[in-house]
Amino acid sequence: MIIGLLRVEFRLHGNDSLKGKRKVCSSLKQKVANKFNVAVAEVEAMDNKERLVLGIVTVANQTSKVDSRLSKVQAMIEAISPAEVVHVSTEVFSDTEEAAPW
Numbered sequence: 573m574i575i576g577l578l579r580v581e582f583r584l585h586g587n588d589s590l591k592g593k594r595k596v597c598s599s600l601k602q603k604v605a606n607k608f609n610v611a612v613a614e615v616e617a618m619d620n621k622e623r624l625v626l627g628i629v630t631v632a633n634q635t636s637k638v639d640s641r642l643s644k645v646q647a648m649i650e651a652i653s654p655a656e657v658v659h660v661s662t663e664v665f666s667d668t669e670e671a672a673p674w
Contacts, residue, residue: 576641
């Protein structure tokens with residue numbers, strides 16, 4: 573089992589309320605989750621009006637599939653986001669144990 577994590581940090585210029593931030597966050601989460609079947613959550617800076625951090629997670633049986641999916645998610649986010657992407661990081665975790673025979 574291969575687990576991929578994409579962390580994307582945004583700067584919301586000119587945003588003056590948490591309500592405005594939630595609107596951007598909800599829209600991005602819904603679009604990404606629907607298109608790529610990944611889990612998306614706001615993971616940091618929840619009380620900061622000008623900073624949004626999303627964590628996106630996917631699972632597959634091959635590292636190449638995880639890498640490809642996360643690359644596509646990142647490209648889509650950068651293309652559709654109304655906010656400035658200031659930092660992106662990716663981590664891939666591998667479960668090296670043998671799978672159960674069932």
